[in-house]
Amino acid sequence: MAVLSLNELLKGTSDPVAAGVIENIVTVDQLVANLPFVSCGSRDSLVYRREKALPTTSKPTSGATITADNALTFTRAESFVRRLVIDQDIDILDAGAAGGMMGAKATAIEKAAKSIARSFGDDIITGNLNLTVTVLEVGSSGASAATIALGPGHDPRRGYGEVKYTHSGTTVAYRAPGDADFGAAVSYTAGVKVYSSNTDKWATVTLTGTLSANGTTVFSAAFTSSTAEIEGIQRLVATAQTISSSGSNGDAIALATLDQLADLVTDNGGPKVYIMTRRTRRAVAALLRAAGGATMSEFRDQFAVMGQPMREPLLTYNGIPILVSDWIPVTETKNSLTDGTSVYCATLGENAGLAGLFSEASMDAEDQGVISRGPTGLTVVDLGTVQNADVKRMRVKAYWGLLNKSEKGLARAKEITN
Numbered sequence: 001m002a003v004l005s006l007n008e009l010l011k012g013t014s015d016p017v018a019a020g021v022i023e024n025i026v027t028v029d030q031l032v033a034n035l036p037f038v039s040c041g042s043r044d045s046l047v048y049r050r051e052k053a054l055p056t057t058s059k060p061t062s063g064a065t066i067t068a069d070n071a072l073t074f075t076r077a078e079s080f081v082r083r084l085v086i087d088q089d090i091d092i093l094d095a096g097a098a099g100g101m102m103g104a105k106a107t108a109i110e111k112a113a114k115s116i117a118r119s120f121g122d123d124i125i126t127g128n129l130n131l132t133v134t135v136l137e138v139g140s141s142g143a144s145a146a147t148i149a150l151g152p153g154h155d156p157r158r159g160y161g162e163v164k165y166t167h168s169g170t171t172v173a174y175r176a177p178g179d180a181d182f183g184a185a186v187s188y189t190a191g192v193k194v195y196s197s198n199t200d201k202w203a204t205v206t207l208t209g210t211l212s213a214n215g216t217t218v219f220s221a222a223f224t225s226s227t228a229e230i231e232g233i234q235r236l237v238a239t240a241q242t243i244s245s246s247g248s249n250g251d252a253i254a255l256a257t258l259d260q261l262a263d264l265v266t267d268n269g270g271p272k273v274y275i276m277t278r279r280t281r282r283a284v285a286a287l288l289r290a291a292g293g294a295t296m297s298e299f300r301d302q303f304a305v306m307g308q309p310m311r312e313p314l315l316t317y318n319g320i321p322i323l324v325s326d327w328i329p330v331t332e333t334k335n336s337l338t339d340g341t342s343v344y345c346a347t348l349g350e351n352a353g354l355a356g357l358f359s360e361a362s363m364d365a366e367d368q369g370v371i372s373r374g375p376t377g378l379t380v381v382d383l384g385t386v387q388n389a390d391v392k393r394m395r396v397k398a399y400w401g402l403l404n405k406s407e408k409g410l411a412r413a414k415e416i417t418n
Helices: 004-014 016-026 031-034 092-097 101-126 254-264 278-291
Strands: 037-039 045-053 073-091 129-139 143-148 161-166 171-175 190-197 201-207 215-223 272-276 314-317 320-324 333-335 335-348 355-358 370-371 379-385 390-405 412-414
Touching: 004 161, 031 101, 031 320, 045 272, 045 379, 045 390, 073 101, 073 355, 092 101, 092 390, 101 390, 143 161, 161 254, 171 190, 171 201, 190 355, 190 390, 201 355, 254 272, 254 335, 254 412, 272 412, 278 314, 278 335
Parallel strands: 037 355, 272 320
Antiparallel strands: 045 073, 073 390, 129 215, 143 201, 161 171, 161 215, 190 201, 272 335, 314 320, 333 335, 335 412, 355 390, 370 379, 379 390
């Protein structure tokens, strides 16, 4: 299975068009540039298992009975790719006046690649599939309506989901679309978070009305609109891997916070990185300068992905490189704090916290009009002259997603003030 960052793919490609597309993507975002990519073949998703519990080790004395242990458990997780597509029309006469169609096409490809990279970089952080839930049957529990919001990992093609209310004990249980069984029941309160039998899938539930008897709410899920984003790390990071600020109005970044984040990321399937805004990186640099005993050059390193160094040194802390993403929001709130942000720590790699996912569905040899097909599914297609206009249409597309195989490979500190 191919696992290469865009930086490495840029070095290896001999296709000048593909190289130009990757070059424009690399220059936009340090995280996108260094994110390893994994192929899911021609499918639109990759299914994998997450380890949840290990068997218990027994320590019997001589002659003692050894009891079989069945504590080993996995959950079935699935990550999806989404379409990133740009079509551009180039007026034939205008292209001629501007120096020729070839130059116009090159400009169109360059700008499309940059736009795709910016969109993907944004989705990696803030992407939200935004499924619309339609309640089909409220059930006999006395509820008159239900509000259900789905967490990451759901596929609207998997059929119906259910929320089961049990009046004795006032509990609710959840079965996600595609799962065979309900998960563990929890005490009901409005907005309660409840997990399916596959604990990688959860929903928040609010039942409206007088809850007086047992009942099951049945719902379906569908894409909110014609746009479908990937699930970003804001939604993928586990609650147990999240550090909330201790201050009433958030916390300034501290080296101790970075230490705590790194300690939460126990996955060792790839190199560990911090991901933060430029604003926070400046604050970390100031802390390092104030620490004394070392020059700033000693806090810079030639970060390597899959053993290959990237093209520029990065600021590091405790040997962990700092990647900047301009897409991390600075809109988090807590009391008087209105411009808070988050800092992430993650491992990058095929079996680690984060990797890009790409589909080769667009890589059929018989495709007509394909100018270039890059190694991560980046494809440039000349669609030819538009039937009802004197223009030529160019398409740049990629089928990309985000893979998070290990919950222990991603952590977040939120409500950071600087």
